[in-house]
Amino acid sequence: MGIKTKLMAAGALALAAGSIAHAEQWPQAPGYYRMRLGDFRVTVLSDGSVERDLPALMSEPEKVRLRFKARHQPLPAHLSVNCFLIDTGEHRILIDTGAGELFGPGVAGQLIKNLHSAGYMPEDIDIVLLTHIHGDHSGGLSIGGQRVFPSATVYVDDADPALWLSKDAEARAPLAQRPTFEQSQKTVGPYVTAGRLKTFHAPATLFAGVQAIPLRGHTPGQSGYIIESKGQKLLLWGDVIHSADVQFQDPSITIQYDVDKRDAAATRLRILSETADSGTLVGGAHLSFPGLGYVVREANGYSWAPRAYSSQP
Numbered sequence: 001m002g003i004k005t006k007l008m009a010a011g012a013l014a015l016a017a018g019s020i021a022h023a024e025q026w027p028q029a030p031g032y033y034r035m036r037l038g039d040f041r042v043t044v045l046s047d048g049s050v051e052r053d054l055p056a057l058m059s060e061p062e063k064v065r066l067r068f069k070a071r072h073q074p075l076p077a078h079l080s081v082n083c084f085l086i087d088t089g090e091h092r093i094l095i096d097t098g099a100g101e102l103f104g105p106g107v108a109g110q111l112i113k114n115l116h117s118a119g120y121m122p123e124d125i126d127i128v129l130l131t132h133i134h135g136d137h138s139g140g141l142s143i144g145g146q147r148v149f150p151s152a153t154v155y156v157d158d159a160d161p162a163l164w165l166s167k168d169a170e171a172r173a174p175l176a177q178r179p180t181f182e183q184s185q186k187t188v189g190p191y192v193t194a195g196r197l198k199t200f201h202a203p204a205t206l207f208a209g210v211q212a213i214p215l216r217g218h219t220p221g222q223s224g225y226i227i228e229s230k231g232q233k234l235l236l237w238g239d240v241i242h243s244a245d246v247q248f249q250d251p252s253i254t255i256q257y258d259v260d261k262r263d264a265a266a267t268r269l270r271i272l273s274e275t276a277d278s279g280t281l282v283g284g285a286h287l288s289f290p291g292l293g294y295v296v297r298e299a300n301g302y303s304w305a306p307r308a309y310s311s312q313p
Contacts, residue, residue, distance in 0.1 A: 030117035031110065033290035034313035038229025040088050040209065041313070043118050044283065044290035047081040047098025047140065048108040054243055057256045064253070067246050077243065081108045081136050082291040084236050084283055085120065086227055091207060092120070093127040094149070095225055095236050096285060097140030102183055111140050112148065125149045129206070130156040131215075131238025132222040133164045134257065135183045137285065142187045147194065154191045155206060157214070158199035159221030163259075165192065176256075215240060215271060217263030224271070234292075235275060236283045240268050244287050248272070249301040272302050281307065 031046025053076045054068075055061035068075050086093040099108035112122060128149055130138050133156060142148060163169050164184035173181060191197045200206060202214040202223045211226045215237060224237040241247050242255050251268040258264040275282055276297040284291045293306040 031114045031289060032118040033292075034118075035292070035307075035310070036313055037086075037227060037234050038209075038232045040086055040227065040229040042227070042234065043085040043087070043120075044292065045083045045085055045098075045111055045114045045118065046289045047083055047114075047136070048110040049078045049080050049289075050099070050103060050108055050136065051076045052079055053077075054246070054255075058243070058246065059252075059254045059261070060250075063250070064243070064246050067249070071245050073245055077245075079242065079286045080289040080291060082283070082285050082287070082289055083111055083140075085115070085118070085125075086210070088207070088209060088229075091127050092124050093129060093207070093210065094125045094152070095129045096131055096137040096238070097128060097148070099136045100140035100148070100187060101143055102135045102139040102187070108136065109140070122149050123151050125152045127207070128152045128154045129210075129212075129223075129225055130154060130160070131224065131236065131285065132156070132219040133160040133184050133188060134180060134219065134239070135187075137238065139183060139187050142190045145186070145190060147190045147196070153196050153198055154188070155198050155200060157202050157212065157221030157223045159201075159216070160219055161188070161192075161197065161199060161221075163220055165189070215267050217260045217265070217267045218258050220259060222267075232281075234281045234283060236285075237271060238285050240271055241284050242286050244284075244304050248295070248304050249298075251301065273297075276302055 033044040035042050055064045058064050081098050083098050084095040098111040101109055140148060164181055170181040200212060202212040204212045206212055209228050212223045213226060215222045215224045218239045222238050224235055227234045246253055251272055252265050254261040254265055272295050275295040279294060282293060282295060293304055296303045296305050
């Protein structure tokens with residue numbers, strides 16, 4: 001081997017070693033995905049992903065482990081955190097806001113970066129619809145006590161603020177739920193102070209082409225949003241599914257974060273049946289990015305059919 005070849009080889013090894021040592025500086029490409037829905041423009045925005053030990057969090061942990069093994073998926077699991085921007089021409093509606101700073105640096109919190117990459121600014125958002133108040137859905141509303149979306153009014157089903165923004169409810173809550181109260185007051189609170197929080201009670205028509213439907217159980221006020229334009233529909237269902245590998249096949253399996261586990265399981269079973277029968281396009285907060293697809297009825301439970309990728313929105 002000549003001197004030049006040896007130097008090139010040594011340089012390549014050093015570069016590889018440096019790449020491994022600085023893996024945290026090797027980010028994914030900007031996380032956004034576009035599609036058209038009738039006259040509306042839909043942009044799925046990734047807030048990143050979070051790692052979770054699902055057997056420790058879900059009912060029937062051994063079934064969860066076996067299911068992941070059968071599907072050749074690693075544990076702990078990586079759950080996408082997806083947000084959805086609906087540009088109707090009249091409004092720019094953001095559905096869920098990711099985790100913001102709540103999970104610490106490098107864990108989720110990538111919404112604004114990806115919003116910029118997709119060609120939007122936080123000031124462009126005039127409406128925020130929350131599927132529910134939990135840290136990975138409402139946490140991106142405020143950073144350091146300041147509203148991230150200064151032009152936006154936030155909408156959420158009235159049952160969630162009645163719980164998570166209530167000091168009396170916090171005092172009565174189990175210790176495991178206390179962080180959610182603290183996070184909610186920290187991130188949703190600035191919009192309350194500014195008079196920018198509005199509530200509704202699902203089912204409700206909120207705007208032209210935007211309807212809220214009740215999906216209660218995971219939280220008291222979890223809502224799904226049906227987006228419709230020119231006969232085309234998209235259901236954004238929040239946390240109906242946390243693990244596609246487990247809960248499509250067995251909708252009865254719940255997760256620790258469910259406020260009412262029985263209602264959460266019943267809601268999941270109902271909405272899976274309805275969407276499988278109707279063929280409605282679905283967007284899920286924790287389905288692998290971009291989280292768009294269809295529910296398919298199987299002989300035993302259901303399965304998930306991701307929407308085919310298209311390079312032409």
